[in-house]
Amino acid sequence: xxxxxxxxxxxxxxxxxxxxxxxxxxxxxxxxxxxxxxxxxxxxxxxxxxxxxxxxxxxxxxxxxxxxxxxxxxxxxxxxxxxxxxxxxxxxxxxxxxxxxxxxxxxxxxxxxx
Amino acid sequence: xxxxxxxxxxxxxxxxxxxxxxxxxxxxxxxxxxxxxxxxxxxxxxxxxxxxxxxxxxxxxxxxxxxxxxxxxxxxxxxxxxxxxxxxxxxxxxxxxxxxxxxxxxxxxxx
Numbered sequence: 001x002x003x004x005x006x007x008x009x010x011x012x013x014x015x016x017x018x019x020x021x022x023x024x025x026x027x028x029x030x031x032x033x034x035x036x037x038x039x040x041x042x043x044x045x046x047x048x049x050x051x052x053x054x055x056x057x058x059x060x061x062x063x064x065x066x067x068x069x070x071x072x073x074x075x076x077x078x079x080x081x082x083x084x085x086x087x088x089x090x091x092x093x094x095x096x097x098x099x100x101x102x103x104x105x106x107x108x109x110x111x112x113x114x
Numbered sequence: 115x116x117x118x119x120x121x122x123x124x125x126x127x128x129x130x131x132x133x134x135x136x137x138x139x140x141x142x143x144x145x146x147x148x149x150x151x152x153x154x155x156x157x158x159x160x161x162x163x164x165x166x167x168x169x170x171x172x173x174x175x176x177x178x179x180x181x182x183x184x185x186x187x188x189x190x191x192x193x194x195x196x197x198x199x200x201x202x203x204x205x206x207x208x209x210x211x212x213x214x215x216x217x218x219x220x221x222x223x224x225x
Contacts, residue, residue, distance in 0.1 A: 004157075031211065033211075042215055042216075042217050042218065043158075043202070043215045045212065045213070048211055048212075050211075055211070056211070056212075091157050091158075093157075098209075098211050099146075099206070099208065099209035099210055099211055100146055100163070100165075100206075101146040101147075101148040101160075101163055101204060101205070101206045101213055102148075102160055102163060103158075103160065103213070104160070105157030105158050105159065106157050107155075107156055107157050108155075108156075108157050110155075
């Protein structure tokens, strides 16, 4: 069974450009999370969806960040305009067992903004 | 003070040694305690989780939670070079989606 699939794996872009990260959760999982990981701040929750509905977006840094989940098998995280401080690894995770801490992570999208 | 504290290491031990990884937490409402393993340039992978206090064993791995002292431990027996990774502890309250993460401990097993 395929795990969580993220694309692109690596993205290098220039400041001011739009970045779109994509995620396909595990089939049957109804909860989806976007995390950001940096050396300085560790893993930070950006946004949480349940049954395709955004439940908690309090971790989204600012209006430059937006996320959508148009259906149960696809989600996007968009940064517009991108800034060098957005450089990080962005992870998508899904679970069918919300509230237990059992998350399945993708391999991440490594973003570098020059 | 962070809600979950973890020494970032690195912790370097010889192959075959018993490894002890630890975290402390401050929120007494936490009920789920998880250990995730993260290899370089990969996503975190759930290794073990424990509900409330007690021990849980899975092969060479033992997870231990002491709620009285708010202490979380992961023991690895007969450590292997393939165990070299960053180990992240995390906690959450019952039926709550918000995981609180430790900083991660980088473990190096020397052949």
